[in-house]
Amino acid sequence: MAVQPRTGDWLDLFERELAGEPWRDVPARLAAVVDAAVVRHGTHGYAGPVMLVHAATAPNAVLRTLPALPPALWRPSLAAAWAATAAVTAAYAPAGARALPPAAGPELDEVMARALDTGDAHAIKFIDTLSDAYARSGDPALLAVAARSVEQIAAD
Template sequence: MPNSVLDEAYERVRHTGPERDGWLSNHVPMAAEALVRHGHGRAVHRWIDAYADRLEERPRGIRRIAAAEWRDPLGDPVRTGDWLHFFDRELAGEPWRDVLARWWPRLLPGIAAGATHGVIRVGHAVRALLDAETGPRVAELGNGLAYWAARWQPLAPPGAGPYPATDARSALDAVPRVPDQRFGIRSRLAQLADLTRWPAVAAAVPGDAADDAPTRLAAVVDAAVLRHGTHGYAAPVMLVHAATAPNAVLRALPALPPPLWQPSLAAAWAATAAVTAAYAPAEARALPPAAGPEPGEVMARALDTGDAHAIKFTDTLSDAYARSGDPVLLAVAARSVEQIAAD
């Protein structure tokens, strides 16, 4: 990956805020990382130019967050600027892996932060850092962690369990739908606590207990990608996060101590189940015919749409395709990019 292009992109938006219009996410860092990784570095600055009118200034903050008093401002978006300054200080004093390992278990229970964009932004930053440790990438990790902390939002708790697990596709089929789907994600996620089946579904992390956490988590990602091909027609943009959120966690695992892998798997599954409950329609549609362009061409199409979610979903789908080689995924990719662009 050409270091200069991605680092230039990070520097270009270093002093922009993580949100716009009150709560919508700034997608530049995530999309730029995906584009560079897939060979579209030359298009990154042009893409940012087109997105630039949606960027807002970095919040200045209200008052300093003391290291021992982090719990009170957790989940308070008014303190976003304070969190940005806080993680600037954290990362200036310690290696980024140490900061990540300390804050990951603190932030993980609030994985729904920013409609899961908090963890997604961190996942992209970690993947970039695993390629090369540079100042702009460390700073971007801090921005992602700050966004996650400011928007920290827990999901309705899972049951005490243990519950029998199954394969990821069947587990997604068992997720109940929230009853009122007229409003945004915060309204929808708030309804999870009223679903009698939610505690069991959230606790029944799919996969064979004999498999390691990365294997089980990859299966969750793959199932969510495939499900977008059958259920994405109703809310193609929002249902993307059922796949991109767990994939962000999967990308972070190599930088995390192994004892954090199992709770990461559980939280990632809960996020996937929650987004599925919030946005998957009741009826499935047939998968497209098992034929489609190669991932590189689909990413070019996603870039042509200019839509950040199309770019990020194609990035995640490319990971799934690399694992399985399933040609159905290529057709899902092409259809999903069209649906997202039209949404």
């Protein structure tokens, strides 16, 4: 027997929020989830760097596959990606944030080379995802997040 969400549950609220949105908003919403998870890794990744990678890479994988999915699956895919990000964050993020690293960071290709040098699939996946967020925003603070995250993932 499937458990149905009660009125007022987070799932019900999420479904109501999505209810009148056009399909074209799904990619932007997924990108926003990815971007937020990338930044959150910069402030909270110190506690579970490998596990928190998935909070960003899971919705990014969904975002990349949207063009291959029928539009009827876009909203359920967004809901699943958001739920996965929320669950990973709730399970592995510490209560306290650390300050973002100073905005000056190495160039993205240098950080990707560092990730590749570690041989750690999580470091590589995270920097690949971060590069998508960086392409959307151009925020140099993400370069510092990238460098810090590779170090934390490699040490974990």
